[in-house]
Amino acid sequence: MTEGRLFRWLRPWVFPALLVGAFEWYARRAAALGSDALAPPSAAAKAFVGAALDGSLWQATGFTLGTAALGLLIGAMLGIALGLVLGLSRRAAQLGSVSIEVLRPVPSVALIPLAMLAFGFGVRMELAIVAFATFWPLLVLVQSAVQQIEPRLLEVSRVLGLSARERAFKIVLPAIVPRLFVALRLGVAVALVVAVTVEIAANPNGMGYAMMIAQQSFDPALMLAWLGWIGVVGFAVNAGMVLLQRTVARRMGVMP
Amino acid sequence: MNSNDRAPSGLHWLGSFAVLCALVALWWIASNAGWVSRVFLPTPQATFASLLEGLNLSGDSGNGELLAFTQATVGRMVEGWLLASLFGVVLGAAIGVSPAVRAWIQPTLEFIRPLPASALLPLAISIFGLNPGMVLFVVAFGAMWPVLLATVHGFAAVEPRLAEVARCLQMSRAAYIWKMGLPNAMPDILAGMRLALTIALIVAVVGEMIASQSGLGQAILLAARAFRASDLFAGIVLLGLIGFVSNALLAFAEKRLLRWQQP
Amino acid sequence: MQATPFLRFDGVAIRLGGREILSPTSFDVARGEFVCIVGPSGCGKTTLLRAASGLVTASAGEVRRNGVKMTEPSREVAFVFQDYGRALLPWRTVEGNVSLALEAAGVPAAERAPRIADVLGKVGLAKHAQKFPVQLSGGMQQRAQIARCLAQKPELMMMDEPFGALDALTRQSLQDELARLVRDDGLTVLFVTHDLEEAIYLGDRVIALQANPGPGRPSLARMIDVKIPRPRDQLTTKEHPDYLQLRRELFAFIEQGHD
Numbered sequence: 001m002t003e004g005r006l007f008r009w010l011r012p013w014v015f016p017a018l019l020v021g022a023f024e025w026y027a028r029r030a031a032a033l034g035s036d037a038l039a040p041p042s043a044a045a046k047a048f049v050g051a052a053l054d055g056s057l058w059q060a061t062g063f064t065l066g067t068a069a070l071g072l073l074i075g076a077m078l079g080i081a082l083g084l085v086l087g088l089s090r091r092a093a094q095l096g097s098v099s100i101e102v103l104r105p106v107p108s109v110a111l112i113p114l115a116m117l118a119f120g121f122g123v124r125m126e127l128a129i130v131a132f133a134t135f136w137p138l139l140v141l142v143q144s145a146v147q148q149i150e151p152r153l154l155e156v157s158r159v160l161g162l163s164a165r166e167r168a169f170k171i172v173l174p175a176i177v178p179r180l181f182v183a184l185r186l187g188v189a190v191a192l193v194v195a196v197t198v199e200i201a202a203n204p205n206g207m208g209y210a211m212m213i214a215q216q217s218f219d220p221a222l223m224l225a226w227l228g229w230i231g232v233v234g235f236a237v238n239a240g241m242v243l244l245q246r247t248v249a250r251r252m253g254v255m256p
Numbered sequence: 257m258n259s260n261d262r263a264p265s266g267l268h269w270l271g272s273f274a275v276l277c278a279l280v281a282l283w284w285i286a287s288n289a290g291w292v293s294r295v296f297l298p299t300p301q302a303t304f305a306s307l308l309e310g311l312n313l314s315g316d317s318g319n320g321e322l323l324a325f326t327q328a329t330v331g332r333m334v335e336g337w338l339l340a341s342l343f344g345v346v347l348g349a350a351i352g353v354s355p356a357v358r359a360w361i362q363p364t365l366e367f368i369r370p371l372p373a374s375a376l377l378p379l380a381i382s383i384f385g386l387n388p389g390m391v392l393f394v395v396a397f398g399a400m401w402p403v404l405l406a407t408v409h410g411f412a413a414v415e416p417r418l419a420e421v422a423r424c425l426q427m428s429r430a431a432y433i434w435k436m437g438l439p440n441a442m443p444d445i446l447a448g449m450r451l452a453l454t455i456a457l458i459v460a461v462v463g464e465m466i467a468s469q470s471g472l473g474q475a476i477l478l479a480a481r482a483f484r485a486s487d488l489f490a491g492i493v494l495l496g497l498i499g500f501v502s503n504a505l506l507a508f509a510e511k512r513l514l515r516w517q518q519p
Numbered sequence: 520m521q522a523t524p525f526l527r528f529d530g531v532a533i534r535l536g537g538r539e540i541l542s543p544t545s546f547d548v549a550r551g552e553f554v555c556i557v558g559p560s561g562c563g564k565t566t567l568l569r570a571a572s573g574l575v576t577a578s579a580g581e582v583r584r585n586g587v588k589m590t591e592p593s594r595e596v597a598f599v600f601q602d603y604g605r606a607l608l609p610w611r612t613v614e615g616n617v618s619l620a621l622e623a624a625g626v627p628a629a630e631r632a633p634r635i636a637d638v639l640g641k642v643g644l645a646k647h648a649q650k651f652p653v654q655l656s657g658g659m660q661q662r663a664q665i666a667r668c669l670a671q672k673p674e675l676m677m678m679d680e681p682f683g684a685l686d687a688l689t690r691q692s693l694q695d696e697l698a699r700l701v702r703d704d705g706l707t708v709l710f711v712t713h714d715l716e717e718a719i720y721l722g723d724r725v726i727a728l729q730a731n732p733g734p735g736r737p738s739l740a741r742m743i744d745v746k747i748p749r750p751r752d753q754l755t756t757k758e759h760p761d762y763l764q765l766r767r768e769l770f771a772f773i774e775q776g777h778d
Binding site for chain 3: 415417418420421423424425426427431435436439440442515516517518519
């Protein structure tokens with residue numbers, strides 16, 4: 001029995017180990033032939049440890065995660081608020097529909113130069129773009145979640161004469177919590193991706209920028225280290241959110 | 257709240273458009289009255305003028321650059337997306353159809369899923385240098401993953417009853433993949449292709465920005481650096497339009513292809 | 520007596536998940552017979568059917584059709600599932616679903632259309648050939664599944680509580696349609712149901728299984744021949760003295776099994 005379990009624990013690592021091994025062999029050969037475009041994973045690991053020890057890893061990671069979180073906070077609060085309103089009022093939803101359909105398709109990266117112009121480089125610019133990018137999916141998902149609330153519950157609230165505030169806090173919000181967490185999970189993923197993308201494209205801060213600088217200074221080992229680290233951070237954050245979402249769903253007795 | 261009012265009538269569309277016009281009016285006032293500096297917020301008229309000039313629609317004062325840039329960006333996006341969809345579906349089917357292969361490879365796929373596609377740009381620049389091919393490669397590679405993951409999921413999730421029907425009919429493996437696996441995966445694949453399209457646009461724009469490739473991405477970056485706000489906004493409007501049209505087309509195609517879902 | 524019976528169950532026992540679902544069961548089925556299998560839930564009647572069609576392997580004993588041991592599903596043995604909605608391809612029309620059976624059998628395209636039309640006519644779905652399953656009622660979906668099974672031109676038809684999920688009126692009309700189809704095509708049918716009256720109404724023979732028979736005792740508890748003449752109909756057959764007597768017998772037997 002334990003052999004089976006050991007096998008299942010190890011199996012996910014076999015394929016990536018093979019890939020990394022193949023990459024190591026190929027990169028070493030390429031380096032021997034004089035190419036400096038790639039570095040073997042072993043060199044990347046060394047560069048990673050170096051960055052961790054001299055603090056640059058933590059500083060850049062902190063910047064990206066912090067800015068993404070803050071931007072998500074803003075985008076989510078606005079998106080949830082508007083989503084609640086549009087979900088509860090069919091008239092408001094209809095009135096807002098054209099404007100939303102016109103503004104939503106604008107890719108967040110298109111606003112990078114505008115944010116640059118308005119805020120210069122730094123936290124505010126990235127914050128604004130992450131907020132914009134996370135606002136839309138949260139708006140749409142919360143609106144849809146509210147519209148899908150069991151109509152019976154809303155009728156009950158009318159019969160009981162609940163005020164709008166009471167209705168929002170006692171019926172609407174609890175009813176949408178499972179779907180809300182699904183939306184937040186998506187929001188977290190979007191926030192992180194957009195933050196890194198903004199750093200790659202323009203903002204001279206954070207993990208994306210560190211990776212770009214490494215490439216531009218012809219340090220492929222460090223560049224690959226950052227690429228791997230960005231992958232790990234993204235995976236960890238998403239996995240954490242899935243865990244959180246599942247815990248909430250189980251606590252609320254609902255499967256989203 | 258009138259819950260009997262189901263179908264959006266012409267009046268509702270009018271109301272919705274009115275709201276949009278109100279927002280544009282707000283924009284007009286804010287920029288013309290100087291509430292927000294015209295460095296960041298050009299007037300609607302200036303934006304419109306830049307659009308016309310750039311698209312060569314304003315007679316002889318235009319330079320038609322925006323049209324060429326739009327074509328370049330759209331071309332990159334569509335080419336990359338088509339490549340991504342093709343490879344994504346083929347690879348996804350190959351992986352998804354065999355539970356054994358899935359067991360070994362799926363965890364790796366789940367690790368790659370959250371990775372931003374644009375993060376591959378520095379690596380690609382390192383390998384390929386700064387040229388259009390490099391951008392196309394990253395666009396295609398980045399956009400492939402949603403399609404691949406969706407295809408794997410679609411093939412993996414065939415209704416078990418249908419799999420039994422296939423056994424009862426003694427269907428060959430190839431017939432099973434073509435007649436059951438693929439149609440069953442179609443809703444997932446189409447959803448993946450829609451996501452791939454948004455990623456393709458994003459990576460195309462970012463790629464143009466950092467690799468100085470001719471296109472809307474580079475155009476708006478240069479416009480911002482030169483403080484040409486109206487040109488910047490014109491570019492943003494075009495990018496929004498590209499996003500809107502491409503999504504609408506795909507949604508329409510999805511509806512046609514998935515007709516069988518509607519009672 | 521026939522030399523080789525058409526279908527023979529020889530000591531068929533099935534274990535699933537560590538439990539013996541069916542203890543060794545043996546009986547024969549003659550060609551053209553309509554055999555109904557009844558029993559409480561957990562007695563293994565569905566599992567017996569699935570083993571007979573090769574979807575599940577028996578842990579002991581064997582099923583032989585025409586003397587040949589059955590281990591894998593075969594096109595000659597059609598299977599009608601209870602959850603008809605999930606057994607139809609939602610992306611194909613009724614016609615497309617029936618066509619699937621012909622395509623699998625390698626019937627050339629030109630021949631398919633007339634055969635599909637013929638089989639749809641038999642089940643009364645000719646007018647709905649171009650509809651998608653989602654547009655059909657439960658009864659029509661089940662008919663579509665039956666049509667696909669008929670298109671296989673099977674020797675043997677396995678039916679797993681096919682009318683269980685339908686309302687009473689639909690069930691009655693489908694029972695009569697099925698009886699007619701089976702008679703016209705001379706099909707051999709193994710029909711699992713939890714409805715005793717349905718079993719007597721439709722069957723030439725009723726086999727009653729019991730759940731948890733205990734060690735050494737067979738799952739197969741009773742085998743009753745239904746000698747009521749055909750064609751049968753919902754009104755007069757159910758007042759026939761033989762019908763009423765069999766009904767009493769079976770009810771009493773099942774009640775016994777519950778003590």
